[in-house]
Amino acid sequence: MSSEEKRFFDEMFGHQTHSAKGVGAPDPTGEQQCRAPYDTYHEWFSDEDLKRLNMKAAEAENVFRRTGITFNVYGEKDAAERLIPFDIVPRIIAAREWSRLARGIEQRVRAINAFLYDIYHKQEILKAGRIPSHLIAQNEAFEPSMIGVTPPGNVYTHIVGTDIVRTGDNEFFVLEDNARTPSGVSYMLENRETMMQMFPELFSQNKVRSVSDYPRLLRRSLASVAPPGCEGKPTVGVLTPGIFNSAYFEHSFLADQMGVELVEGHDLRVMDGKIKMRTTRGFKTLDVVYRRIDDAYIDPLTFRKDSMLGVPGIMDVYRAGNITIANAPGTGVADDKAIYSYMPEIVEFYTGESAILKNVPTWRCSEADSLKYVLEHLSELVVKEVHGSGGYGMLVGPAASKKELSTFEKKLKAKPANYIAQPTLSLSTVPILTKKGLAPRHVDLRPFVLVSKDKIDIIPGGLTRVALKAGSLVVNSSQGGGTKDTWVLED
Structure with missing residues (x-):
């Protein structure tokens, strides 16, 4: 096998060969x-x-x-x-x-x-x-x-x-x-x-095995963590940034499948120390909110003052134990x-x-020795932003051009703590x-x-x-x- 070829595990047929030109068919070895x-x-x-x-x-x-x-x-x-x-x-x-x-x-x-x-x-x-x-x-x-x-x-x-x-x-x-x-x-x-x-x-x-139980299990999971003062069946809502969000289809889909309200920030307000949801019959207490907006936009009084997506004061209600926010603010530390x-x-x-x-072996670019190694082997590694997602801000070294490698090298040197690097796995x-x-x-x-x-x-x-x-x-x-x-x- 040439140095330009790799063997990958094919989940249907076993091993196969990939060349630098692309992906080949399963190995015709007879085995x-x-x-x-x-x-x-x-x-x-x-x-x-x-x-x-x-x-x-x-x-x-x-x-x-x-x-x-x-x-x-x-x-x-x-x-x-x-x-x-x-x-x-x-x-x-x-x-x-x-x-x-x-x-x-x-x-x-x-x-x-x-x-x-x-x-x-x-x-x-x-x-x-x-x-x-x-x-x-x-x-x-x-x-x-x-x-x-x-x-x-x-x-x-x-x-x-x-x-x-x-x-x-x-x-x-x-x-x-x-x-x-x-x-x-x-x-x-x-x-x-x-x-x-x-x-x-x-x-x-x-x-x-079936996956269709997910909406029922999701609602049950959210209801199980209702605030201690919740009386009767908890009222659950899905908080969405609105129709222009990339995952809006999912927000509306899940709300519909769970049989709960899909709400935006302007539908909610703090009243009597609780979060109330605007309905056709007046305001109703919301016990659990499945939020699909980032931490920075949840509450303009606590986080970004210019946020038009969240609910002013919701963090005070949350800290007082009168509403559950899923997932909790601050969980992004575990995503880092x-x-x-x-x-x-x-x-x-x-x-x-x-x-x-197991974890994928990881070099933390904030550490001098790791940064030195990453810079020396940039064309072989995958480099990611520590808070990145969706494939943005990422470098796949083996597939990158000389210009892309040079640009990323400058980014690493300018802000090394913003990146980690990993080997290119044989997915x-x-x-x-x-x-x-x-x-x-x-x-x-x-x-x-x-x-x-x-x-x-x-x-x-x-x-x-x-x-x-x-x-x-x-x-x-x-x-x-x-x-x-x-x-x-x-x-």
Whole structure:
């Protein structure tokens, strides 16, 4: 194999070769066989007419367009609503694989909640020297207004999205944690609904675990953390920035599926020490708000004074224990990619166990030795902003031009603490459907976790994001990626 070629783990067929020119087909060695989780699907696919499947793919696109499953890309001339491409070849995960993933995810989420409670109270992990104090004190996402505040049920991260990548048969890594306002669950649900409508026979042949319970579990989770003074059934609302937000479809979708109100900041006000929601019958007390706006915009009296999206005074009501905000303000500290690099220590500190799921090796550019290494190996690494998301502000070294490398080098030298770097992982691939047949593309996985006062629910599967461009490692929808239905098989 030449130095320009790499072997990647294909989740349907085993290993395959990629060259510098793109992605090749599975190795024609004769040793490659369909992996067990895909056996039934592969048998079905082999008997299907390719032309019919491509027509089905076009039909799926029309379904998504009619349903209005779109998103916006900020900062572009054509930032109008876009359709997220959907691929009809499912990603299939065996029961034993999912079992291990779920254990690791639950362990990690418990540790994150314990960590958030600690840093806003006694800060024992800092006193123990397990994390440098400056990573908290100088962290943009740390909210001093949350010091000493204990959310109902001690839950900070009610909804978590944990991004996971795979590099081998039994090799999974956590790429990052999304503890603020993780998005994408509506696409997971619509992907499944579309697949069940278009290929009902597949679900009779394959025992696939359901994801349709998510809205019910989400509402139950939110209701479980209602304020102590809540009387009767809690009133829940989804707080959205409005129709121009990139994830507005998801906000309205989830509110509708849960049977709760979709509200904007101007619909809410502080009255009698509580948050009241404007209705056709007057004002009604809101007990739990699932906020889909960033911390900085929640309350102009506490955060950004120019915010027109939040509710003036809501933080005072929150600190008084008269409303629950999910996820809690200040949870972005757990999203910070410099903090991410300490997650193995965080898991061990709060659980007394070794982390089941491994981190990707990470260089913190704030450290002189790490910065020196990153600058010397920039063309080999992936560099990310510590508070970045959506694939923005990121450099993929092996795919970057000399000009891009030079520009990023200047950014690193100017503000090193703003970046971390990681090796370019050999991300696994899953086939997508093309007009010529199956073709492998790189994927990641975002399972969704719901944290209640007394339990943790992990939805079996999650959102698989796929890089539709041959050879690309960037799966984000804002960067041209698509999505797949994710099947977790019954044991």
